[in-house]
Amino acid sequence: MRIRPVLLSAMLGGGLLLCQPAAFSDASEKAAETTNQVRYRCMTTGAAETQTIVVSVGLTMPAEAVAGQQLVIQWRGSYAGSGLRAPAGGLSGVKVYAYAAISGFPGLTSATGVGQLGTVGAGQEIPLPTAAVELRTTPNSAGTGAVTPAAINIGERPAEPLIECEVTNKTELKPGTLTVAGPGGSPTATLTPTPTSSPTVSPTTSPTPRHTSTVTATVTRSPAPGDSAETPAPAVTRTPAGGADTGGGGDAGWDGRPLAVTGSLIAAAAGAGLLLRRRTGRRRVA
Numbered sequence: 001m002r003i004r005p006v007l008l009s010a011m012l013g014g015g016l017l018l019c020q021p022a023a024f025s026d027a028s029e030k031a032a033e034t035t036n037q038v039r040y041r042c043m044t045t046g047a048a049e050t051q052t053i054v055v056s057v058g059l060t061m062p063a064e065a066v067a068g069q070q071l072v073i074q075w076r077g078s079y080a081g082s083g084l085r086a087p088a089g090g091l092s093g094v095k096v097y098a099y100a101a102i103s104g105f106p107g108l109t110s111a112t113g114v115g116q117l118g119t120v121g122a123g124q125e126i127p128l129p130t131a132a133v134e135l136r137t138t139p140n141s142a143g144t145g146a147v148t149p150a151a152i153n154i155g156e157r158p159a160e161p162l163i164e165c166e167v168t169n170k171t172e173l174k175p176g177t178l179t180v181a182g183p184g185g186s187p188t189a190t191l192t193p194t195p196t197s198s199p200t201v202s203p204t205t206s207p208t209p210r211h212t213s214t215v216t217a218t219v220t221r222s223p224a225p226g227d228s229a230e231t232p233a234p235a236v237t238r239t240p241a242g243g244a245d246t247g248g249g250g251d252a253g254w255d256g257r258p259l260a261v262t263g264s265l266i267a268a269a270a271g272a273g274l275l276l277r278r279r280t281g282r283r284r285v286a
Helices: 257-285
Strands: 010-013 016-017 035-042 051-058 071-079 094-105 108-116 132-137 143-157 160-167 176-180 217-220 234-240
Touching: 035 143, 051 143, 071 094, 071 108, 071 143, 071 176, 094 176, 108 143, 217 257
Parallel strands: none
Antiparallel strands: 010 016, 035 051, 035 160, 051 071, 071 132, 094 108, 094 143, 108 132, 143 160, 143 176, 217 234
């Protein structure tokens, strides 16, 4: 028995319903390329004559651009007519520097890229890079701006070009649209903050109190002649240095007036005896 493949179909209202695969959009698709016919006037170092060329320049904006991050604009160029000719000395070891002018972003005016060139003989056409040249720049703010083709220079270093080509039809160029999202427009690395340790507080040591003692010196006077042995000698208190002087008052000590009177009497008696002796001596002589 032979089995033939059967196609399944559904009849709906007398019609045949066919199921077709759904079409899905590619979210990663890049923005469309903006192409311009750019007219250049080229000047060669050391040569008086200039060359006029037309280059078909295509610029492709990045699908995602974020403020503060480097972006890349794709540049493709090809001659539309006769190409640029090498100078009389030929070219060797030089590069093509392509530029784009950017407006609409504060502090951002251009993007630049570099393409490699081989050796070109004198008077030969200088080939343009076949691969896309990546023009790089970094926007510092979010927003929407316009991008147009700018200069093309040829030389060993960007600051020392041998051939400089300037755009002469800037007002005729159709700009491409560059959209830059804010820092939160695309995933960014999250930095885990390092915990900050609390400062160690050393316990405060209370100073040990120092006791200040006041020393009072007591001097006992020896009893004078005539004093009674039973009568204790009064104590004389000396106030230490820095203390207040309070005076003697009623505790000034023993009264010395009797001793002074006795001394005076003895001195008077001695004087009288001396005078009497002198007189007696005179009488004997006489």
